[in-house]
Amino acid sequence: MSHVELDAITKSFGAVSVLPPLSLSVGKGEFVVLVGPSGCGKTTTLRILAGLETATSGQVRINGRDVTAVRPGERNIAMVFQNYALYPHMTVRGNIGYAMKVHGVSRAEIDARVDEAAKLLALDPYMDRKPKNLSGGQRQRVAIGRALVRQPEVFLFDEPLSNLDAKLRVEMRTEIKLLQRRLGTTAVYVTHDQVEAMTMADRVVVMRNGRIEQAADPITLYEQPANRFVANFIGSPAMNFFEVRIESGAILLGLQRLPLVAADARRLSHRQTVIFGIRPEHMRHSSHEARLTLWPEAIEPLGAHTLLLGRADGQKITAQVDPRFPASVGQPSTVTVDMTQAHFFDPETEARL
Amino acid sequence: MIENPGLRRIGLLLCLVWLFFAAFPLYWVLVTAFKPPLAVSQGPTYIPFVDFQPTMQAFRDAFAGLRGDFIGPIVSSILVSVTATVLSVFLGTMAAYALVRFTFRIRLLAGVAFAVMSIGGFILLDSLTGLRVPHALLIVLFTALPVAVWLNGRALPGPILGNDDVTFWFVSQRIFPPIVSAFAIYLLYAEMGKIGLPLLDTFGGMVIVYTAFGLPFAVWLMRDFLTTVPLEVEEAAMVDNIGRMRIFLQIVLPMATPGLIATSMIVLAFVWNEFLFALLLTTGDWQTLPILLAGQNSSRGDEWWAISVAALISIGPMVVVAAILGRMMRSGLLSGSIK
């Protein structure tokens, strides 16, 4: 059942069109992450959902109700901002309880709900501090607490973790995810960090220039990216791409010949050229492997594995190999490519083949 | 910061000379207030206990009312300036908030139409009918303004003015020499008195004038302070279904407190010290301190101990104002407000 629905939303700032018609529906209790490069319209989409921005055309529905013209406050949503947006002159307790106080909730109930949120977020020791006396992670928890106590239909998050340091970010993303699962509240979460997207989401929505490139669960996104952009965006280090020719069941990368898996060979037989994509981590032994020689320009040992950064047929390539893989800069080095994990894209449309 | 010791020394010298120049008159008025009459009339004396024996007599005389009513002007000065400051800072902050957070579009043609209608309309009413001036002005206002607002909604040709122009309109009120409107306000108030609404020499009349007088400052300064209030916090409140008015009162105002204090201090100083309107619009009950001071001059002759007491009373609150602003200046708070 779709809980939150964006129906052919467009948005222009003056003459600049930021969102072409964009449609998205989010199921009840689902955790959807919007991800994409900077400036692609994630925040704008979220703000339209929140009602902080008015769509130029199209409809926003929450729980089946058309809320396109409804004020943010009456949409029964709660939002967590990137810069926390706490009320600086109120204590933690005041921040969390403020909206309830304004809406005439009884003292006892406010206290009960604030304390409950505080316990959940481990904020008890800080309840009487002002935001300026809190650390970044604590502030973010207060902001989440403030959203929590309103018991909204939908949580909206706009890059809530981007101001935190790496370690805290990892902790907080687990916390948020667990919390959302426990409450079963629908959530829309914006980030430009693909790891965050993959780890938190039930469904990831990859955006580019205001368009949805693909919306799918993380594993599908990884295994079957809809196009070259998504393939490039998801996964780290990023996928390698080569424009290659197809000849008698194999691809030709310069002078090197990599035989295709039978199914792929059949599928691509009528084509002359394709874009061949292979993830660095898929350069390993498998049931169907091909040998590829590359010229390393840098070798990065990361412990668990080593990255070879180099060129094959004059094009950049990254390969992830075993730690003790014999390779040295300037000497040609041959790796095995797992052709069962190869991806192919149309050179014109860049769509998945 | 400067590395050149010669320049540093020149700077220090300049500061010391200015310090003397700035402080000496203040020192003079302070010690004169404690001088006995003889220490004044026999030529200048400088140092208390050395040149003369300080006495509190002048203060006692002043507050005993021996030399005219002191308490009255003090009270009216306080009441009028505090009320007008609070009003103009509050209303000015509201206007500044609107100018920072919303967009206004005013068609130049509608503005011109308003000016033509109100000037022409008033001249017509004034010369053709026997209407009293306030009535005529009110009629003009209540017809020209709605018509102009209506016109503004039409698709008129011509330039469209934005928020900056509105701000400029507020600030430009300070360019007019006050004497231009001072007499007109005097006449207007006199006319209002004739139709049963006394404004001359009343609390209300003074507060209205001074509120208008302080508004340009308040709008201008508060606009700068309010642009530094982060928008996200307000949006968080909007998402939490807090009304605009409440956001303004309970979230924006507390966040802009330093700006409010600085602006209030500046407006307060201007109102507290204002002379021309007080001179024209008050005659007795609501005379303010500057009028009392100016009066000291003619009525006291060379009784400087008494004059000094009066001057000190007017200076006192302003020392506090200057001290507060001085502290804010040190914290760099004012550097944002000059763009």
Place this chain on the structure above:
Amino acid sequence: MTASAERQDGIKHLFIWPAFLIVLVISLFPLIYALTVSFQTVRIVPPTPPRFVGLDNYAQIASSARFWGAIGTTALITFLSVAAQYVLGFLLALALHHNVPGASLYRVTFLLPMFLAPVGVALIARMVFHPYLGPVNDAMAGLGFAYVPFLTEKWPAIMVLAVIDTWQWTPFVTLLMLAGLQGLPQEVFEAARVDNIGAWRRFWGITFPMLLPLSVAVIFIRLIEGFKIIDTVFVLTGGGPGTATETLTLFAYNEGFKKFNLGLTSALSFLFLIVVIVFATVYLAAAQRLTRRYA
């Protein structure tokens, strides 16, 4: 903008209209009224019914030597004092900006004068400049000079008025220029220091041009405010001797409140307004050319 956004924005009118109406009613309607009156003869004492006289009032004022004298006096006091204020104020701001020892000591003293009632300042000046009982003449006598009748002769009185204005308003210039200095990007100066550019060149090459727009604004404000001068003159000389130190506002006040000739006074204030507007336009045009040359 869509209809719903307009509707949500409706509250902006509630925010702006109170301030707008008050300023409109108190500043603009009197202006309209005064404009009307300036084309009439209106006398309160003795009361005469208003009569339309066209531009007679304007012609009468424009041909009066007293009006031109008042313009001259006002302009002289204003220019003298604003020039002094700007130079001194800027120098002091530079000194304070470069953390001259004891800066916190001066701060309040430096600020205080601009917050004092000009009337009170004039009273203090009256004591200080008193021919026999004041410390200034006492000091001059100590140095072997003759007594100067500061307040009863034209030129000394004008100088005293300019000095008072400088005393009172230099802090304003200091305050704003200091804020401007603190807002300048520090890197530029560090780069200049690294390039071994001397303090003098640094000032004229970097600081001054960068603060030129602010300087233009500060001087503009001070000139506009300076033209309104009445309080100090009213107390110190009353415009005397004769009308030798009469400023425009004081002239208008005397005309209006002593003779109650309101048509004439209104015409006078409008001429005053025209003088200010012409002057402001010329100043801003000149300033713009200057700024462009430096930019």
